[in-house]
Amino acid sequence: MSASTSQVTQRKSKQLLLDELKNQTVIIDGFNILIILESFFSGAYVFKGLDDCYRDVSSVHGTYKRVQQTEEVLVAVGDFLQKAQVKEVIWIFDKPVSNSGRMKTFLYTLSRKRTYPWQILLEYNPDKILAQSNHIITTSDAWILDRAKQWFNLSGAIIEAHQAEKPNTILFPE
Template sequence: MTNLKNRGKEASDDTLFGTEKIQLKLKEAVTDMHYFLSRGYGEKATLALVGNRYRLNSRQQQAVRGMSASQSQIENRQSKEIQSFDLEGKEIAIDGFNALILLESILSNAYVFKGQDGFIRDLSSVHGTYKKVIQTSQAIEMIAAFFKKEKIKTFYWFFDKPVSNSGRLKKMIEEIALENQYDWQVELVYNPDKIIAESNKIAITSDAWILDNASANFNLMKYILSEMNVNENVICLE
């Protein structure tokens, strides 16, 4: 896997997200999205409407989309959220690329966005190929520290099989598990979202569809940001 410098931050992001004025505009856009979504309007049409209204470029629209949810979605996701003191001896299904890439973005000081549902999302995506970055090993170590501290029984890592380099990442995680005697199962699958949602295990993800459909979830990024004192650029519009 080719090593890159970091994950997720583009040269224009300070201009797009870094000022109080811009953040106020994004907050208004999210408020409008929430209103329309809560009244049953479609996400795609609503995002186009709100994006035009506030003159947001595609990257800003992506951020607004990640932060927005309907009232019923917020209540549903939060009602299924497990707290850290209830994790001991439990089995967890982790959305591998989602969790790793988000944590790599946080460690890279990229902008990440706290949604109305309390889950943090980034602007990175895999695009068919996963490239290891400087922060990859640290991200896995932080997830391992969480696994040990909360005495979790088993981690089931799920990665998209078609993504290039997923096999190498699987091997890397399996070697760490073997070395430390962690009960980690790493699987490459064609539809991780569906498998995680239907697994009846506690889901670790910020993916909206999985959160809507899984029976339980744990907000790992909220936990890591509060427990492990990570420096981050979290855009929080509360």
């Protein structure tokens, strides 16, 4: 949640705007984006950091379970990125986390049904892949943001677009 002034400045200097996503490949930090948005859509607390990224207080410790809001979140992400005319979306999930294989299958099924241009990868070290990518990445993980070449605040954009629909969700602005 907290960051130094230089970290915030550096992160914001690499942050892209929505119109810069057109015809680009976007790589999503799977569990990071999914869990933040599941928290928001379920009415749990999400917090806006100094770097404008939203974060939750949930954590994944080796296991993940789908919740009632999971499909709604995935559709919100898919529809948002389709409207942004993204060329391709690559979801990366932590392979060691239980149920990541089931999540991969669920995303593939949803992507075929809704014609989302998605690839889903399971990796042992997704943070390193995201941090070193030449594509646009989406995460709120500070370690990745500090190393990324370029990024888009996907969870922030979706949260702010849906804010009016979730009046009971409390956001703590900077």
